[in-house]
Amino acid sequence: MSAVKHETEQPVTPSASGQSPETEAAAVPAPPVRRRAPKRxxxxxxxxxxxxxALAEDAEEGQVGEHLDATADDDRLVTHRFAAHLPGYAGWAWYCTLARAPRSKHVTVCELGIQAHDGALVAPPWVPYAERVNEDERERLAAVAEGRVPGEA
Structure with a gap:
């Protein structure tokens, strides 16, 4: 990092609390740790x-299959999963998260979508290009960058 101050840099100014933004962000308390499993x-x-x-509104007819499970994510928050019958999505599942307010009988749809489930075919973990490229490719790219024809001495 250069010690020269560029004209585009802005000085760090304290917030209304008198702390820098970094210090103020660090002072925000972490959310409480859950001491028990959510009630179903x-x-x-x-x-x-x-x-x-709710899923039928987004999916085409026949794409939402059998009900797989319902998981309590938090108190008054449950996610339902259904088999996905979509070409190219073997092992995937539709999900729909439902919630309700305390003492209410009204069920609300929070979100829905499709996600990898048991046995789903998913992409491999991402590997940076520098780690994927082999030595021959590095030499070829270096030659191109220097204006040489790859393979010539």
């Missing part, structure tokens, strides 16, 4: 058809 909300767990209907 039976109203939401039984709302399979509500979840299926």
């Amino acid at each position: 909300d039976e109203l939401l767990a039984e709302a399979v058809e509500t979840a299926r209907a």
Whole structure:
């Protein structure tokens, strides 16, 4: 890092609390740690058809398969998963997350989509180009960068 200050750099100014933005961000307390598993909300767990209907609005007919499971993500928050019958998506599952307010019987759809599930074919982990390229390719690229024809001495 250069010690020269560029004209485009802005000085760090304290916030209203008198702290720099970095110090203020560090002072924000972490969310509380959950001490117990979320309680399964039976109203939401039984709302399979509500979840299926929400998915049917985005999916074509026949793409939403059998109900796979319902998972309690938090209190009054449940995610339903359905088999995905889509070409090229073997092992994937549709999901629909439902919630409700305390003491309410009204079920709300929070989000829905498709995700990799058991046995899904997924892309391999990303590897940076510098780690993927072999030595021959490095030499070829160096030759091109120097204006030489690759393979000539």
